[in-house]
Amino acid sequence: MGALKEPVLIRAAVPEDVAAVSSLLIETWHDTYDSLLGRDKVDEITQLWHAPAVLQQQLKQPRISFLVADSAGQIVGHAFASAWNLPALEIARLYVRPDVQRQGIGNRFLDALIALYPGANKLSLSVEKFNFRAVAFYLSQGFVILEEAVEDGSVILFMEKTLPQREAP
Numbered sequence: 001m002g003a004l005k006e007p008v009l010i011r012a013a014v015p016e017d018v019a020a021v022s023s024l025l026i027e028t029w030h031d032t033y034d035s036l037l038g039r040d041k042v043d044e045i046t047q048l049w050h051a052p053a054v055l056q057q058q059l060k061q062p063r064i065s066f067l068v069a070d071s072a073g074q075i076v077g078h079a080f081a082s083a084w085n086l087p088a089l090e091i092a093r094l095y096v097r098p099d100v101q102r103q104g105i106g107n108r109f110l111d112a113l114i115a116l117y118p119g120a121n122k123l124s125l126s127v128e129k130f131n132f133r134a135v136a137f138y139l140s141q142g143f144v145i146l147e148e149a150v151e152d153g154s155v156i157l158f159m160e161k162t163l164p165q166r167e168a169p
Helices: 015-037 039-049 052-059 105-116 132-140
Strands: 008-012 064-071 074-082 088-096 122-128 144-151 154-162
Touching: 008 074, 008 105, 015 039, 015 052, 015 064, 015 074, 015 088, 052 064, 064 105, 074 105, 088 105, 105 122, 122 132, 132 154
Parallel strands: 088 122
Antiparallel strands: 008 064, 064 074, 074 088, 122 154, 144 154
């Protein structure tokens, strides 16, 4: 796809988006993690975590944001965050299709999540240390690394961004 020709709308996902989100996550995970984990391991993880049935259940959960980036009916990005521990908003997923990365979609997801939760005072997430593109993106957005841990053989960075105080509407 390359440079997007149509505007990108960040919106709440609907059940009809789930198959496209699943495909996007599988494609993006292979692009990002095949070299780190191996193709078979990525297949295993995406079948468990990104199956349409799993995503459908997540879409129904309370106090979550399940967002998509839609360009002319094509899902080109996805973000999933939970507000279970407000005032901290936890970002569990933020993925943009590899061929349209670096066009501001990730920034727009962060802005949309912040706007949805005016009571949030920080964003938190974890990311694979050797996912250099993601780590660089989050650092450029003002996140700091709080700690590093090993989980299932992967080195995970726990990151956080403090948000400026805002007036709740």
